[in-house]
Amino acid sequence: MMERTGGIIAGHAVLNSNSRQMALAFANAGLLAEFHTSLDTTQLAKYMPTASLRASMARRSLPEPVHRVTKTHGWPEIRRLFRRRFPFLESPSVFGPDTTLHAIDAAMGKRVDERTTAVYAYEDGAARSFAAAAEHDVPRIYDLPIGYWRLGEVLLNEEAEAEPAWASTISMTTVRNHAERMSRKDLELSLASEIVVASSFTARSLNLYPGSAPRVTVVPYGAPPPVRTRVKRDPSRIRALYVGSLTQRKGISYLFSAVRASGRRVELTVVGRQVGANAAVDSALRAENVNWIPSLAHGAILDLMSNHDVLIFPSLFEGFGLVLMEALSRGLPVISTAHTGAPDIISDGVEGWIVPVRSASAISEKLDLLLQDSRRVDDMSDAAFSRAHDLSWSNHRAKLIEVARRNIR
Structure with missing residues (x-):
C-alpha cells in the first residue's frame, strides 16, 4: 500500500513525451506526490539481453524521480493490448480503448484527500479524479492535448462532405458510445480549475464550449536536442x-x-x-x-x-x-x-x-x-x-511548474 503524502497527484495511461515531461517537471520541483500510469518498465528495461529489447522496454520506462512515486495499473492495459493483438478472442464492449484511462482516473480519485495539493489529469481520464478533488476543494489542472471536440465535429463533418472519397478515414463520430464520451469530456471541463493546452488553436477551439471555461494557458511542447546532420541536397528537386x-x-x-x-x-x-x-x-x-x-x-x-x-x-x-x-x-x-x-x-x-x-x-x-x-x-x-534551440523541453517544464504553483493550495 502506497503511503499517502501531500503533493500533486497526476496520471496518464500512455507514457508519451508530454506526459513524461509533465511528471518530470513536478518531480524535480518537489511537487509530485504520485504518478499513476498503466505500465512502468523502468527496472525491467535494465535486464533486457539485447539493445532492441531494451529500446522497446524503454518506451514504457520513467525517469528515476518519477519512477520512485509511480503507481501502476497494468491489468486493464494488458487486456487492451491483448485484445488489439487478438481481436477475435474478446468483445470490444468488454475492454474498449478508454478502459485504461478510466481505471487510472478512478485510482487517482481514490488517492485524493486533504493533503493533496492539486490533481493534474488529461482529457478522457479526469472525470472521477476531478470529482474527488472538488469534494476536497483541491485544484484541478486539466490537460487538453487536442482541439475541443465540438469544433472537431464541425470541421470533420464539413470535410467528409467536401472530400467524400477520403471520408472513411475520418472516424471521430463513429466510435462506440460517442454521445457518452463527449458528455464526459464536457464534464471534465466543467470540473477544471485551469486548462493547459499546447497551442493557440486548441485554446481558440474552446470558444465553442457552452459552459464557462476556466483560465486557459498555452504551454507549447518542446523540441528534441537540436542535431545538424543534413545530407547534401540536389537543388533541382x-x-x-x-x-x-x-x-x-x-x-x-x-x-x-x-x-x-x-x-x-x-x-x-x-x-x-x-x-x-x-x-x-x-x-x-x-x-x-x-x-x-x-x-x-x-x-x-x-x-x-x-x-x-x-x-x-x-x-x-x-x-x-x-x-x-x-x-x-x-x-x-x-x-x-x-x-x-x-x-x-x-x-x-x-x-x-x-x-x-x-x-x-x-x-x-x-x-x-x-x-x-x-x-x-x-x-x-x-x-x-x-x-x-529556443524550444527546449526545459522551457515546457518551467511553464508547467508556473501553472502548478499558481494553483496548488
Whole structure:
C-alpha cells in the first residue's frame, strides 16, 4: 500500500513525451506526490539481453524521480493490448480503448484527500479524479492535448462532405458510445480549475464550449536536442516529408494534390499507417514520386528528416503536432496550417510557412517557391535549426511548474 503524502497527484495511461515531461517537471520541483500510469518498465528495461529489447522496454520506462512515486495499473492495459493483438478472442464492449484511462482516473480519485495539493489529469481520464478533488476543494489542472471536440465535429463533418472519397478515414463520430464520451469530456471541463493546452488553436477551439471555461494557458511542447546532420541536397528537386497517420483529419488529400500539382521535381516520403481500407489513399500512395513507409522507429524518423528539404503537415484539426518540433530540431523547414501548433513556434516565411487549411494550391505554391530558389531552402533550414534551440523541453517544464504553483493550495 502506497503511503499517502501531500503533493500533486497526476496520471496518464500512455507514457508519451508530454506526459513524461509533465511528471518530470513536478518531480524535480518537489511537487509530485504520485504518478499513476498503466505500465512502468523502468527496472525491467535494465535486464533486457539485447539493445532492441531494451529500446522497446524503454518506451514504457520513467525517469528515476518519477519512477520512485509511480503507481501502476497494468491489468486493464494488458487486456487492451491483448485484445488489439487478438481481436477475435474478446468483445470490444468488454475492454474498449478508454478502459485504461478510466481505471487510472478512478485510482487517482481514490488517492485524493486533504493533503493533496492539486490533481493534474488529461482529457478522457479526469472525470472521477476531478470529482474527488472538488469534494476536497483541491485544484484541478486539466490537460487538453487536442482541439475541443465540438469544433472537431464541425470541421470533420464539413470535410467528409467536401472530400467524400477520403471520408472513411475520418472516424471521430463513429466510435462506440460517442454521445457518452463527449458528455464526459464536457464534464471534465466543467470540473477544471485551469486548462493547459499546447497551442493557440486548441485554446481558440474552446470558444465553442457552452459552459464557462476556466483560465486557459498555452504551454507549447518542446523540441528534441537540436542535431545538424543534413545530407547534401540536389537543388533541382525538393524532397518533401509527411509523418503521421493517413487520415483526412490531417489533410492528406491536400498534401497529395499539392505534390501532384508541383510535378515530378517534388519527391514525397510518407511515414504513417493507414487507418483502414480506402481507395483514394491507396491510389495516392502508388504515385511514381511517392515513397510510403508504413512504420519507422522514432530515431529513424529523426534521421530521415535530415535527408529531406521540407516537412508538410496540413492538418485540419490538431492539438499541436510534435512532428513540427522534431523537424525544427533537424533543421527541416515546415509547411503547416494554423490548426496546429505551427503559429506558436514559427514565423511565417522564416522557418517555414503557415498555409490555409484545405488548400492544396497554397502548399503547391510554397513548394514551387522552394524549387525556384534553392538558397531559400538553406536559409529556412538554418532558421529552423536556430529556432529549435529556443524550444527546449526545459522551457515546457518551467511553464508547467508556473501553472502548478499558481494553483496548488
